Amino acid sequence: MQNNNTSHPAAAARFFSSIDKNDENTIQCGLCPRSCLLAPGQSGHCRVRSNNKGKAALPFYGFVTSLALDPIEKKPLYHFRPGTEIFSVGFAGCNLHCPFCQNWRISQQTDIPGRAYSPKELITTALKTGTPALAYTYSEPLVHIEFLLDCMKEARKAGVANVIVSNGCINENAAEEVLELTDAANIDLKCFSEETYAKVLGGDLATVTSFIRKAIEKGVHTEITTLVVPGLNDSQTELNLCRDFIAELKSGEIPWHLSAYHPDWKWKAPRTEPEFIIKTAARMR
Numbered sequence: 001m002q003n004n005n006t007s008h009p010a011a012a013a014r015f016f017s018s019i020d021k022n023d024e025n026t027i028q029c030g031l032c033p034r035s036c037l038l039a040p041g042q043s044g045h046c047r048v049r050s051n052n053k054g055k056a057a058l059p060f061y062g063f064v065t066s067l068a069l070d071p072i073e074k075k076p077l078y079h080f081r082p083g084t085e086i087f088s089v090g091f092a093g094c095n096l097h098c099p100f101c102q103n104w105r106i107s108q109q110t111d112i113p114g115r116a117y118s119p120k121e122l123i124t125t126a127l128k129t130g131t132p133a134l135a136y137t138y139s140e141p142l143v144h145i146e147f148l149l150d151c152m153k154e155a156r157k158a159g160v161a162n163v164i165v166s167n168g169c170i171n172e173n174a175a176e177e178v179l180e181l182t183d184a185a186n187i188d189l190k191c192f193s194e195e196t197y198a199k200v201l202g203g204d205l206a207t208v209t210s211f212i213r214k215a216i217e218k219g220v221h222t223e224i225t226t227l228v229v230p231g232l233n234d235s236q237t238e239l240n241l242c243r244d245f246i247a248e249l250k251s252g253e254i255p256w257h258l259s260a261y262h263p264d265w266k267w268k269a270p271r272t273e274p275e276f277i278i279k280t281a282a283r284m285r
Helices: 119-128 141-158 172-180 194-201 205-217 236-249 274-284
Strands: 016-018 027-029 050-052 055-057 066-071 085-090 133-137 161-166 184-188 221-228 256-260
Touching: 027 055, 085 119, 119 141, 133 141, 141 161, 141 172, 172 205, 184 205, 194 205, 205 221, 205 236, 221 236, 221 274, 236 256, 236 274, 256 274
Parallel strands: 085 133, 133 161, 161 184, 184 221, 221 256
Antiparallel strands: 016 027, 050 055, 066 085
16 A cells, blocks of 8 residues: 655755765665665665665655554553553654564555654644653654654653653664653563574664663663563573663663563464463562
């Protein structure tokens, strides 16, 4: 299905660089560790950051695929304004390609229904719901960092809290900027294996752990989620490594959510048994 996104010429693409004098039309995206090299007409692994005739382009700036009013606990955030509702905004694209992605219909493709919003229009829409916070969520919001920064500044002016739900896989300079405007975050810690992050997910564990540390340093209310996937990250050793990392962050004060996987997209392993989650959570205390 075709989307009805329209371009925003005024939206300046950032976190890109040119390569060398011999190939002036090739550019490199420096937003995340993938460091995608883009020839004219190409998009990065995220599908939403592009090279348009040698210039960095954001063809999906402001393109929104999902709007919903959620309990804040659904993010999941259990210790940030509990019992309230939050206005949730979803986008298209992601810089990771987790084969078990539960939101793959919007994270792994861009030819989907949606419409473009300006930052002011989106914040106005959020304000109409009467909720005190806005979540950038569902797919990976940080691949749209230029739009996020514009929206987050508008939200701050309007007294609306900024919440990000993210894989945390962006480089330090971009992380610094977005976390300055973030009030709360739920960050995925998908496993504690560099090999799994690199070979299965297309990400980088060190970048994610750095993002988590940076969020805490910035005073962002931080909660962490691990989707427990049988045969991938459900060993006692690996879950212990996740626990130990989180425990060292802030005297064990960072909430850690263990979520149950179900077969989806390319991953067909049996679902995570609820009893396993319950026993694991009890053992981790």
